[in-house]
Amino acid sequence: MPILKDFERRLEGLVEGFFAKTFRSGLQPVELAKRLLREQEAGKTLGPRGEVWAPNHFVFSLSPVDRARFQQAEDALAAELKQVVREGAAERGLGLVGPPEIDFDTDESLGKGRFRCEATLVAGEDPEGRAGVAVGSAGARGSLILMEDGAPGRAFPLDKPTVTIGRLPQCDVQISDPGASRRHADLQVTADGVVTLTDLGSTNGTLVNNKAVQGSRVLDDGDLITIGETVLEFRGG
Numbered sequence: 001m002p003i004l005k006d007f008e009r010r011l012e013g014l015v016e017g018f019f020a021k022t023f024r025s026g027l028q029p030v031e032l033a034k035r036l037l038r039e040q041e042a043g044k045t046l047g048p049r050g051e052v053w054a055p056n057h058f059v060f061s062l063s064p065v066d067r068a069r070f071q072q073a074e075d076a077l078a079a080e081l082k083q084v085v086r087e088g089a090a091e092r093g094l095g096l097v098g099p100p101e102i103d104f105d106t107d108e109s110l111g112k113g114r115f116r117c118e119a120t121l122v123a124g125e126d127p128e129g130r131a132g133v134a135v136g137s138a139g140a141r142g143s144l145i146l147m148e149d150g151a152p153g154r155a156f157p158l159d160k161p162t163v164t165i166g167r168l169p170q171c172d173v174q175i176s177d178p179g180a181s182r183r184h185a186d187l188q189v190t191a192d193g194v195v196t197l198t199d200l201g202s203t204n205g206t207l208v209n210n211k212a213v214q215g216s217r218v219l220d221d222g223d224l225i226t227i228g229e230t231v232l233e234f235r236g237g
Helices: 002-014 018-022 029-042 064-092
Strands: 052-054 057-062 101-106 115-120 142-148 151-157 162-166 185-189 195-199 216-218 224-227 230-236
Touching (some): 002 029, 002 064, 029 057, 029 115, 064 101, 064 151
Parallel strands (some): 057 101
Antiparallel strands (some): 057 115, 142 151, 195 216
């Protein structure tokens, strides 16, 4: 799963050598991330207007041995687990009622390598003062969902004013499709949530709901973007 691989890579880069030495044996940080994602899925709930909310507050109870091993790195680990909360929500098209929160405590009854995770929904405000957090990350105005055999796959949050799509690694949404240009299209995202797709003079063109885009087009929730053989679904924030 890309989320877990990215999580491990970020941890390695944060404190070079520390995690490799500290977590050589016993409970591994990725086990916490895996449980978080499972609890996020299991704890989702339907809102009054049909929106689906996911837990945003997670408390990990660790054994005394593992808590001691984790203690020096707890702040860094908590920050990376918060990112997993955001990415997990974006991938599943879920909303968060408040910013991600991660807490650790010690449970004397747990043996080394054992832990528990309690997931809850805790309402709060994002850094801009809005109640709740948009899907995937603070400030996101929706997401693009990569469709795989008709089913939703990886999600790309629209959390920048301009989101690029194409084959280049520098693109925000990189697609390895021979029918895609190096920089194929981009999405312009306004503060009030309007998302406009623009074809960047691509060789094979861009379709929205099977109709060719001439210049630019404002997207509606559920629109399907086709580039070569790749299909992306737009979900509004």
